[in-house]
Amino acid sequence: xxxxxxxxxxxxxxxxxxxxxxxxxxxxxxxxxxxxxxxxxxxxxxxxxxxxxxxxxxxxxxxxxxxxxxxxxxxxxxxxxxxxxxxxxxxxxxxxxxxxxxxxxxxxxxxxxxxxxxxxxxxxxxxxxxxxxxxxxxxxxxxxxxxxxxxxxxxxxxxxxxxxxxxxxxxxxxxxxxxxxxxxxxxxxxxxxxxxxxxxxxxxxxxxxxxxxxxxxxxxxxxxxxxxxxxxxxxxxxxxxxxxxxxxxxxxxxxxxxxxxxxxxxxxxxxxxxxxxxxxxxxxxxxxxxxxxxxxxxxxxxxxxxxxxxxxxxxxxxxxxxxxxxxxxxxxxxxxxxxxxxxxxxxxxxxxxxxxxxxxxxxxxxxxxxxxxxxxxxxxxxxxxxxxxxxxxxxxxxxxxxxxxxxxxxxxxxxxxxxxxxxxxxxxxxxxxxxxxxxxxxxxxxxxxxxxxxxxxxxxxxxxxxxxxxxxxxxxxxxxxxxxxxx
Amino acid sequence: xxxxxxxxxxxxxxxxxxxxxxxxxxxxxxxxxxxxxxxxxxxxxxxxxxxxxxxxxxxxxxxxxxxxxxxxxxxxxxxxxxxxxxxxxxxxxxxxxxxxxxxxxxxxxxxxxxxxxxxxxxxxxxxxxxxxxxxxxxxxxxxxxxxxxxxxxxxxxxxxxxxxxxxxxxxxxxxxxxxxxxxxxxxxxxxxxxxxxxxxxxxxxxxxxxxxxxxxxxxxxxxxxxxxxxxxxxxxxxxxxxxxxxxxxxxxxxxxxxxxxxxxxxxxxxxxxxxxxxxxxxxxxxxxxxxxxxxxxxxxxxxxxxxxxxxxxxxxxxxxxxxxxxxxxxxxxxxxxxxxxxxxxxxxxxxxxxxxxxxxxxxxxxxxxxxxxxxxxxxxxxxxxxxxxxxxxxxxxxxxxxxxxxxxxxxxxxxxxxxxxxxxxxxxxxxxxxxxxxxxxxxxxxxxxxxxxxxxxxxxxxxxxxxxxxxxxxxxxxxxxxxxxxx
Numbered sequence: 024x025x026x027x028x029x030x031x032x033x034x035x036x037x038x039x040x041x042x043x044x045x046x047x048x049x050x051x052x053x054x055x056x057x058x059x060x061x062x063x064x065x066x067x068x069x070x071x072x073x074x075x076x077x078x079x080x081x082x083x084x085x086x087x088x089x090x091x092x093x094x095x096x097x098x099x100x101x102x103x104x105x106x107x108x109x110x111x112x113x114x115x116x117x118x119x120x121x122x123x124x125x126x127x128x129x130x131x132x133x134x135x136x137x138x139x140x141x142x143x144x145x146x147x148x149x150x151x152x153x154x155x156x157x158x159x160x161x162x163x164x165x166x167x168x169x170x171x172x173x174x175x176x177x178x179x180x181x182x183x184x185x186x187x188x189x190x191x192x193x194x195x196x197x198x199x200x201x202x203x204x205x206x207x208x209x210x211x212x213x214x215x216x217x218x219x220x221x222x223x224x225x226x227x228x229x230x231x232x233x234x235x236x237x238x239x240x241x242x243x244x245x246x247x248x249x250x251x252x253x254x255x256x257x258x259x260x261x262x263x264x265x266x267x268x269x270x271x272x273x274x275x276x277x278x279x280x281x282x283x284x285x286x287x288x289x290x291x292x293x294x295x296x297x298x299x300x301x302x303x304x305x306x307x308x309x310x311x312x313x314x315x316x317x318x319x320x321x322x323x324x325x326x327x328x329x330x331x332x333x334x335x336x337x338x339x340x341x342x343x344x345x346x347x348x349x350x351x352x353x354x355x356x357x358x359x360x361x362x363x364x365x366x367x368x369x370x371x372x373x374x375x376x377x378x379x380x381x382x383x384x385x386x387x388x389x390x391x392x393x394x395x396x397x398x399x400x401x402x403x404x405x406x407x408x409x410x411x412x413x414x415x416x417x418x419x420x421x422x423x424x425x426x427x428x429x430x431x432x433x434x435x436x437x438x439x440x441x442x443x444x445x446x447x448x449x450x451x452x453x454x455x456x457x458x459x460x461x462x463x464x465x466x467x468x469x470x471x472x473x474x475x476x477x478x479x480x481x482x483x484x485x486x487x488x489x490x491x492x493x494x495x496x497x498x499x500x501x502x503x504x505x506x507x508x509x510x
Numbered sequence: 511x512x513x514x515x516x517x518x519x520x521x522x523x524x525x526x527x528x529x530x531x532x533x534x535x536x537x538x539x540x541x542x543x544x545x546x547x548x549x550x551x552x553x554x555x556x557x558x559x560x561x562x563x564x565x566x567x568x569x570x571x572x573x574x575x576x577x578x579x580x581x582x583x584x585x586x587x588x589x590x591x592x593x594x595x596x597x598x599x600x601x602x603x604x605x606x607x608x609x610x611x612x613x614x615x616x617x618x619x620x621x622x623x624x625x626x627x628x629x630x631x632x633x634x635x636x637x638x639x640x641x642x643x644x645x646x647x648x649x650x651x652x653x654x655x656x657x658x659x660x661x662x663x664x665x666x667x668x669x670x671x672x673x674x675x676x677x678x679x680x681x682x683x684x685x686x687x688x689x690x691x692x693x694x695x696x697x698x699x700x701x702x703x704x705x706x707x708x709x710x711x712x713x714x715x716x717x718x719x720x721x722x723x724x725x726x727x728x729x730x731x732x733x734x735x736x737x738x739x740x741x742x743x744x745x746x747x748x749x750x751x752x753x754x755x756x757x758x759x760x761x762x763x764x765x766x767x768x769x770x771x772x773x774x775x776x777x778x779x780x781x782x783x784x785x786x787x788x789x790x791x792x793x794x795x796x797x798x799x800x801x802x803x804x805x806x807x808x809x810x811x812x813x814x815x816x817x818x819x820x821x822x823x824x825x826x827x828x829x830x831x832x833x834x835x836x837x838x839x840x841x842x843x844x845x846x847x848x849x850x851x852x853x854x855x856x857x858x859x860x861x862x863x864x865x866x867x868x869x870x871x872x873x874x875x876x877x878x879x880x881x882x883x884x885x886x887x888x889x890x891x892x893x894x895x896x897x898x899x900x901x902x903x904x905x906x907x908x909x910x911x912x913x914x915x916x917x918x919x920x921x922x923x924x925x926x927x928x929x930x931x932x933x934x935x936x937x938x939x940x941x942x943x944x945x946x947x948x949x950x951x952x953x954x955x956x957x958x959x960x961x962x963x964x965x966x967x968x969x970x971x972x973x974x975x976x977x978x979x980x981x982x983x984x985x986x987x988x989x990x991x992x993x994x995x996x997x
Contacts, residue, residue, distance in 0.1 A: 183848045
């Protein structure tokens with residue numbers, strides 16, 4: 024007989040009932056090969072005496088083992104490990120198990136490794152981020168009040184059931200109105216899919232438009248997550264130069280003469296990372312080319328709501344008159360990054376296909392949150408928030424640029440951005456950004472190391488410095504730390 | 511001169527300021543080709559008189575046009591449409607525009623069309639669903655209280671920033687404990703990725719494991735959304751028969767003799783649609799085959815928490831001793847479908863790769879919601895909810911099956927399910943389920959039409975009838991409507 028006294032040990036303080044504990048320990052003995060098929064288990068009386076528990080508890084445990092298909096009872100002979108179970112080899116020790124390369128267990132491909140995975144900013148204290156909103160300014164409490172109130176109401180509970188993969192109809196309507204009021208975009212809810220932030224819009228568009236070895240035109244410098252997403256679809260990136268007026272559309276035209284391009288990805292307003300705005304002339308020319316060559320324009324306009332110096336340019340989607348534009352925007356990037364709400368607009372049949380694909384990815388969004396945002400748009404709360412934060416961000420931009428100029432005129436060159444939440448800052452060559460970032464972190468400041476912005480054809484010594492999430496005293500403190508390091 | 515009096519019409523009740531209205535109308539005239547590059551705009555005095563607004567408003571509008579790059583001012587000559595704009599053709603009428611096939615605008619492929627798209631259940635009143643929880647039982651208010659309280663706290667606000675694409679560390683730890691207590695699964699947070707419901711787990715696993723023309727084994731009948739997800743990865747489905755003990759593993763073994771299989775997808779507990787539970791013998795044999803043939807087991811165990819008659823079988827992931835199992839579960843499907851929280855466990859490097867891919871899809875989840883669920887697990891609220899709802903669902907299952915037997919013994923055959931939230935009900939052949947579903951809807955009852963469960967090799971006349979979300983009086987009412995139709 025096996026040394027059951029040491030093998031089966033019960034814990035009376037556990038919340039798991041005793042017979043289940045005994046049952047589970049037998050299962051472990053079977054699955055690790057200690058007990059083999061057809062082995063006889065000790066009688067309930069023997070085991071009860073050995074481990075000091077009630078005999079009925081052992082009986083219950085055996086019944087559980089039998090009902091779960093681990094054991095069988097043979098009349099007048101006792102309880103046996105099920106004879107038809109496959110014979111299992113002895114379990115490896117946990118230590119050995121831990122070092123097993125999982126690639127040995129089953130075959131899979133890890134070709135998704137990002138060159139520079141995104142950072143978790145929830146744990147950092149003082150942070151110069153990539154250009155994110157100040158979550159302290161967002162009217163979270165109003166949003167949560169709506170959220171909670173919806174989910175408590177009788178009619179609101181139905182929003183907890185499965186809904187449409189296109190998103191809440193209410194929010195789609197509210198966003199139509201918002202896009203019409205702010206961007207002159209004339210669309211109806213059938214043109215809209217609610218996404219989990221703009222990244223999901225990019226992903227869905229990439230999957231629908233691009234097949235292996237298709238070409239997509241992107242900026243020479245570009246939002247790296249978009250590049251990765253297009254590559255994941257198997258597409259080839261065609262890099263187009265970016266100057267002070269945005270993407271060089273003449274260059275693109277030359278490429279089109281000898282290459283079929285399926286789509287062009289632009290952030291016309293303001294380009295990431297360099298923050299330049301695409302001129303109206305180029306916008307119109309790009310639309311003209313799209314029509315002639317039948318490619319799609321993926322217009323990522325996450326930054327539209329933050330433009331300081333004059334009224335922002337109309338999106339290409341508002342000018343488009345041939346349905347060539349897929350317009351992607353974000354509530355997430357204007358409100359709070361962890362509340363994942365964005366939108367994608369396009370021709371209705373394209374939106375239908377995107378919704379079908381989205382069903383496979385995560386079925387749908389959080390309808391209660393979508394409804395809460397719809398109410399925030401409807402009751403003017405979002406508008407008030409945009410106006411209020413725009414004013415604050417403009418002040419922060421001005422102060423940030425002033426400090427940057429007065430404190431780092433030797434080390435950093437930059438242009439004041441017309442909009443957006445970050446300054447594209449070029450550091451003098453002798454400053455090693457990776458080293459700088461590491462040293463700053465030791466002194467309590469998170470600042471990017473610039474790796475995210477580099478690609479196979481672009482490698483300036485620059486980073487985006489986000490000013491929007493920093494109050495004046497935080498800016499000053501951050502710059503003091505930075506000064507200590509790079510001087 | 512153009513008929514500006516009718517072309518430019520302002521709306522004084524609009525919230526958009528007058529000069530912006532005028533500016534936008536000129537932009538429309540330019541983009542639709544009515545105004546061409548180098549055309550002279552009317553003088554501010556002329557236009558002001560024509561449309562009855564202040565001359566300064568017109569001047570502001572022109573300044574805006576110029577700053578946006580639509581027009582240029584030539585000294586002593588006036589304001590002109592920018593000469594370097596591309597010449598645009600006249601805009602089509604909106605009516606014509608609407609009928610344009612978007613496939614003509616740009617090239618994309620719609621191969622994602624689901625055979626049977628999921629239903630929006632938020633608008634139906636009386637519903638026999640696919641087997642979903644009763645959202646009225648979930649402790650939503652406690653969850654919302656946690657949610658709101660986190661987002662109001664100083665430390666909680668940091669959860670609104672960008673976080674980890676693996677999900678909240680707190681929730682990953684809480685789910686480790688929960689899986690260990692309920693399923694004997696010994697893992698650590700590095701083995702867990704928080705997903706948006708189990709569907710995202712299936713999607714991520716499919717994308718990582720399957721390449722075009724790879725083989726994946728699935729049930730002859732199977733959860734259709736999983737089938738679609740594997741097909742979307744380009745994989746071929748290998749259909750394995752399902753009997754009363756789950757997937758026929760001997761049949762699978764025969765297939766393995768002459769075919770390389772990358773993965774096997776199972777819902778061991780309880781199979782969808784037929785609700786059968788896979789026997790322990792087959793579970794162990796499947797694990798043995800996985801080790802020998804180095805394939806992955808995708809174990810979709812969304813239904814584990816609802817098992818009525820004895821203790822549920824241990825998941826394969828708890829028995830696995832060669833890291834072959836990717837275990838997928840759902841909080842969504844046990845709590846409230848529209849709150850998208852699920853999890854996926856696997857070897858750490860596989861979870862890392864899944865997190866990288868997830869960054870491209872939607873960056874991350876809603877951290878505040880994740881933290882709120884973590885607190886609900888920690889303070890025992892989830893456990894209380896599971897116990898309470900399990901008891902209620904068992905009563906509902908018993909009553910539902912009793913009614914089904916007494917009212918529809920002629921028309922419907924079924925087995926009482928040991929667990930899960932639905933009864934797999936086979937209707938006699940002469941009943942046309944699509945017709946039945948349509949007629950029921952007219953009488954105020956939503957009931958599925960069975961199309962979702964059919965595939966190229968499986969076509970019974972059955973549907974899953976969800977009992978969990980129906981109170982007694984609702985069941986009776988639903989059955990009354992059904993009786994009127996199918997008798």
